[in-house]
Amino acid sequence: MNVILLGAPGSGKGTQASRLQAALGLAHVASGDLFRYNLNNETELGMIAKSYMDRGELVPDDLTVKMVLKRMAQPDVLGGLLLDGFPRTVPQAEALDSALTDIGQQVDGVIHLYVDPDVLVERVGGRVICRKCQRPFHSINNPFITCPTNECHGEYLYHREDDHPDTVRKRIETYNAQTAPLVERYRARGLLVSISGDQEIDQVTEAMLTAANKFGG
């Protein structure tokens, strides 16, 4: 099963992806995490991506598609894929379709998380990320209490540079201009389920699991 998570920055994609991945046994592929990995390791791709990320803009499609398809070629993805943050543009969605067609697969479902724009800015403001496992936490809504996988004591938590309110506003604008059109695209194909991300975290997970269990069936 190949599932896409669509949603603006702060909609809860990352938090929910870790939960869904475990419950559904899918490989979690997050394009933002792949860029941050490259950035932390100071690769050439990371250095190029940084300038776009710092401005709240999208990294060009050719670089993004190449990076994600390389990740998708790894064996753990064969059992199914949970895509988080990709595709974000129409050309990326087309590249994904054609890569899946080449291996006799397809997108089985798309979960769209929607949240009021004011709530998005507030949520991202309180967000911290674990540098080790990439899981997001929130100072109020989802505080770090213990590590879900018992690997640390919170010593790797950090604020993403691009979570500054001005950059977040720009990222939301970018989402509305370049990514929101994908909502209609997948709706027209009968693949889309929209879920309010403005509920308790557990309720959102439950609604997403119910939706995912109907995909491909």
Ligand code: AMP
């Ligand atoms: P995220 O962690 O998903 O919020 O992504 C952080 C940043 O990485 C974005 O603001 C973009 O600059 C870049 N990025 C992540 N995914 C993509 C993508 N699919 N296409 C282009 N840029 C991306």
